Amino acid sequence: MNLTRPHLSAFFMALLVVFSSPALTLAQEPAPDRAPTTQALARPTGYVPESVPLTQTYSPVALGTIGVLFPTSAVITVFGGKLFAAPVPAMGAPTPGSLDYRVASNFHGDLESGAPFLGGIPDYGGYALSALPVLYYGLGATWTGLTGQNLYPWQGPSHLHSTMAYLESFTWTALLTNAAKFFVGRARPYVALERRAYGWHGGEDYLSFFSGHASLSFAAATFLARDISDGLYHRVLADAEPTERFLLGRALPYTLLYGAATTVAVSRLYDQKHFLSDVVVGAAVGTLISALVYNTRFDGRGIPRTRRGLALDVAPSPSPEPAEEQAQSAVDDRAGVAADQRLDLAIP
Template structure:
């Protein structure tokens, strides 16, 4: 058997094994089968939250104004602003930046881009993908009343707005660096005009906007989808399928797409290695900061300060009733007198409820 079909067959077998070993995806056991072992309970869902539960009106208005502004600057910034005065020099011959740009490129006569330019346009598509992804989920939920993505939970609006926040800060910071720093692109520094654009783009090399926005989108979506799969859909799965499908798969697919976009910027002579690495780091960092600020470790939105919360009994075993009191008053040395006061009712706070205490 040729190598390629053999590898494909092995991959298909591994995937089938993972799917069949997952209790959430396998067929239900028959009556004669032994009882399954106890597994961790799926993540309990909280009631749906409104955007005002997680974002203040000021934050909503700020992001709503800055997001279209940042998107317009990202796409048309080279036409809106004059070419910046170069403030950052080109890499010196022999440096890593210079050697990669000198040796990693396509046809210098035609300037053919990597994979026909698909990764170049894919950078913009990847940064817009989360908006389409969450928008479809919200529309489907509003029309049918059901979740389009089982792993998403009732948090489409929070995820959509959190990603808009991620995109906004990443795009604004990236474009500020481009137009204030000013660095010649590789095709300018190495005089390869076959790869050139119009003059307004010649000195916008530092840092890569394709890399920063692609890695911001990949990081945010990987975190969000991974948390939903790991804590909801695969909560009762075996450890290996739970990790492979809930953690490894989303990160591999999305970071693979972002890495392809980043490599194309080197091949197409648009950025140096340092431009791509710093851009990817900035996008990853900002997406991580926004996600951690808006969601907890299980992917449930955090409520903003000042939102009233209720108290509801938690899912715990029934408390053991206390023993009846003795008619004799316990002495200081008796165990009853030295035993600490025990609270048997435990509660957890849920969004949208209020805590009321009656004082004597």
């Protein structure tokens, strides 16, 4: 049996579903009922909770919605071209001389053989990159469950929250991408420019706008880079020098992950599968959705938020002093004021 692109893409999506299933199962566990302790009421500023119940971040409705829509979006992403009829073209090809047209005309491989960019690795890598976060969190959660220790020192204890948040990001990105593809029906460059060596089959000839490889790759890169960066910057490198903290905690994860996503996006242009505008819009959609989901579910240090939008490590405010004590303190602590003047301030 020869492994084709649909086979490998289905394999990557199956991995994504398999590794996410423990998260979907554990998500149904009720939150433990714990009474607040004296230590919990006096948490230091940099406190990171050891365990946060998932139900304090996600409501049962949100968990159920993700549980249903996530596998649906994965199936549509892989098999949508076979499940649905080819869309009626509703968006024309770029006008000759436009930027889209010039990039597609000049940036391509061998027009006779249709040899893919870098041997086709980025083509399959788009699916692998979208499955990478779930594999990453799944391995971390499994290791923690078996050993009681963190596999990634920068990750902290919120593997389950990160998994669910990424599934949420993937779901909305995939659904929006596929809805645009089947409603817009834009011809791919190999159709518009008559370069059939790059073609797949008729079911995908008019699914150019916008790029699913770009949207899902940038969604995965944005979420994983943000999560790893927050862990490195605020945990592992909290006491490091500012330059080292920035380079290792911010620049490194973003450069590696966005570099991989950009390579995938460039391959879509080179392989005549998408126009430049398809790739740019896809990258923007994936980035924005992941950033929105992450900021909604986590605070600035990567700590899960409650459903009210408050970070879970915020200690309650101390009880205010009685009004009489506040007034007395405001009067008696006024430096440089004579005693008789202080009396005048207290008793008009």
